[in-house]
Amino acid sequence: MYPWPTHYDDCFTISSSITRDGVGLHSGEKTKITINPYEHEGYYVSFSDTPNKIYRLDQSLIGNTMLCTAVKLGKRNLYTIEHLLSSFAGCGINYIHIEVDGKEVPLLDGSAIQWVKAFEEVGIKKVPKPSNFMKGINQSKILNQNDSVISLIPSKQITIISTIDFKYEAIGVQTFTIELNPKAYVELIAPARTFGFKDQFDELNELGLIKGGNLENALVCDGDKWVNPPLRFANEPIRHKILDLIGDLALVGLPKAQIMVYKGSHSLNALLASYLNS
Ligand SMILES: [Zn+2]
Numbered sequence: 593m594y595p596w597p598t599h600y601d602d603c604f605t606i607s608s609s610i611t612r613d614g615v616g617l618h619s620g621e622k623t624k625i626t627i628n629p630y631e632h633e634g635y636y637v638s639f640s641d642t643p644n645k646i647y648r649l650d651q652s653l654i655g656n657t658m659l660c661t662a663v664k665l666g667k668r669n670l671y672t673i674e675h676l677l678s679s680f681a682g683c684g685i686n687y688i689h690i691e692v693d694g695k696e697v698p699l700l701d702g703s704a705i706q707w708v709k710a711f712e713e714v715g716i717k718k719v720p721k722p723s724n725f726m727k728g729i730n731q732s733k734i735l736n737q738n739d740s741v742i743s744l745i746p747s748k749q750i751t752i753i754s755t756i757d758f759k760y761e762a763i764g765v766q767t768f769t770i771e772l773n774p775k776a777y778v779e780l781i782a783p784a785r786t787f788g789f790k791d792q793f794d795e796l797n798e799l800g801l802i803k804g805g806n807l808e809n810a811l812v813c814d815g816d817k818w819v820n821p822p823l824r825f826a827n828e829p830i831r832h833k834i835l836d837l838i839g840d841l842a843l844v845g846l847p848k849a850q851i852m853v854y855k856g857s858h859s860l861n862a863l864l865a866s867y868l869n870s
Pocket residue numbers: 674675786832836
């Protein structure tokens with residue numbers, strides 16, 4: 593097993609470039625990305641048809657579509673970036689350049705584990721810590737959106753306690769607590785796949801919005817059962833919610849805090865990210 597650290601005292605990049613391709617969730621088109629180590633801190637993106645135009649990702653470029661997180665880069669959008677960002681932040685990886693051939697980051701298996709495996713293939717190496725890397729906070733904060741709540745308490749480490757409550761019996765109420773570090777992220781969070789609901793899935797499919805969505809890249813819930821078992825963990829949905837939270841905080845930096853989330857969503861996470869960014 594790859595020796596992932598059990599703390600965030602160090603920051604890493606990858607040792608050499610990796611390429612992955614697959615289907616984009618929205619377009620259903622083939623898309624390819626190459627991830628390279630980079631000399632500057634942060635996450636940078638360029639498109640393969642304009643290789644000299646390099647964008648630095650920051651929180652102000654983030655937008656949420658109904659189905660995924662997108663970043664606005666000049667006149668175009670790069671879609672479905674959240675799980676890749678989660679894999680970087682969860683593993684403590686920074687100083688990265690992403691070259692995109694297409695409009696989306698491939699969904700792969702709907703989790704972050706394929707990205708983690710790609711990092712393990714080439715290995716990681718230490719780089720100087722960016723200023724927002726695992727930064728301390730000096731006060732508590734509670735933010736809410738209707739009955740969804742996210743709170744933050746200063747702490748020496750990053751602990752996430754997250755709860756979901758779905759009317760679908762196959763999911764129901766799930767709570768997961770994790771003291772986050774790269775090893776814990778890789779083992780307990782990265783393999784958790786995205787999930788959706790059969791009625792919505794059929795509707796979105798008819799609207800042509802998820803041309804690349806299929807039973808290989810999302811768990812599909814149908815009331816009291818799963819359409820495509822087995823699950824990787826009995827509580828795979830709540831673990832995936834934590835995967836999404838980590839991705840949504842990647843550009844502002846994970847805070848050293850105890851983070852509690854009730855009924856989390858990308859838009860609730862975005863509230864926290866803009867608070868941390870202000
Ligand atoms: Zn997700």
